[in-house]
Amino acid sequence: EAGVAQSPRYKIIEKRQSVAFWCNPISGHATLYWYQQILGQGPKLLIQFQNNGVVDDSQLPKDRFSAERLKGVDSTLKIQPAKLEDSAVYLCASSLSGAGTEAFFGQGTRLTVV
Amino acid sequence: QQQVKQSPQSLIVQKGGIPIINCAYENTAFDYFPWYQQFPGKGPALLIAIRPDVSEKKEGRFTISFNKSAKQFSLHIMDSQPGDSATYFCAAASGGYQKVTFGTGTKLQVIP
Numbered sequence: 653e654a655g656v657a658q659s660p661r662y663k664i665i666e667k668r669q670s671v672a673f674w675c676n677p678i679s680g681h682a683t684l685y686w687y688q689q690i691l692g693q694g695p696k697l698l699i700q701f702q703n704n705g706v707v708d709d710s711q712l713p714k715d716r717f718s719a720e721r722l723k724g725v726d727s728t729l730k731i732q733p734a735k736l737e738d739s740a741v742y743l744c745a746s747s748l749s750g751a752g753t754e755a756f757f758g759q760g761t762r763l764t765v766v
Numbered sequence: 767q768q769q770v771k772q773s774p775q776s777l778i779v780q781k782g783g784i785p786i787i788n789c790a791y792e793n794t795a796f797d798y799f800p801w802y803q804q805f806p807g808k809g810p811a812l813l814i815a816i817r818p819d820v821s822e823k824k825e826g827r828f829t830i831s832f833n834k835s836a837k838q839f840s841l842h843i844m845d846s847q848p849g850d851s852a853t854y855f856c857a858a859a860s861g862g863y864q865k866v867t868f869g870t871g872t873k874l875q876v877i878p
Contacts, residue, residue, distance in 0.1 A: 656809070685866075694772075694855050694868030695810065708865050743809050754800075755866065757809025 654678065656758035658744050664764045670732035673761045677725065677746030684721055685755060686729050687743040695743055701727065702749075734765045769793050770858050772869030779846055780877050787841045787872045789856035794837070796858035800866070801830065801841050804853045813854070814841075846876045 657676040665671050677684050682703050687695035698717065700708040703724040712719070716735070721727040731738055741760040747753045771790045779785045789799075798817055802810035816823045816830045816839065823830045827844040843850055856869040 692871070694770075694857075694871050696868070697865060700865060745809070754812045754815075757811065759807065759809050 675744030
């Protein structure tokens with residue numbers, strides 16, 4: 653079974669620029685998550701989708717971050733404009749459903765804002 | 767607001783030793799407690815998980831001990847190996863959609 657695919661693997665941008673990350677979850681997984689992992693910290697949930705609906709975006713900085721899940725499958729996370737403190741690894745994960753099922757993580761996109 | 771506290775931040779043990787990583791939580795609504803293992807450049811991978819109606823769960827060399835009254839849980843790695851060197855995260859989840867809150871991580875190094 654193919655895992656969670658993310659692209660790009662690495663991205664370097666200047667502050668105030670925009671950037672987008674893409675995620676393709678495991679086939680059939682209804683729940684998709686975006687996490688932000690700052691170096692030396694645990695992942696922090698940014699947004700959680702159930703199919704193509706948002707079930708939690710309480711920690712998403714909505715003034716600069718946006719996310720969508722197209723047709724309940726692929727998802728994109730966008731940052732516009734980026735700040736230095738957005739430098740982190742952005743992890744996408746998926747699970748069959750949210751309720752106590754294992755979440756599978758992609759390798760992440762390492763973003764550096766200079 | 768840190769809802770899951772994890773310690774120690776780093777840990778060095780000799781091969782064959784038993785590293786222990788501790789976590790504490792505050793939110794009594796948490797009802798699912800997974801542990802994740804993360805290698806450099808990789809995403810976290812589920813290692814073992816427990817629900818609060820069980821006090822201990824063992825899978826291979828990994829054991830979770832859970833103390834519901836103290837709101838604490840810990841991971842023990844028996845007969846640790848150099849290949850176990852990684853960062854370990856405890857986590858806690860609640861709600862119908864199981865929003866997962868991660869601890870701050872423990873970097874484990876197992877010396878041959």
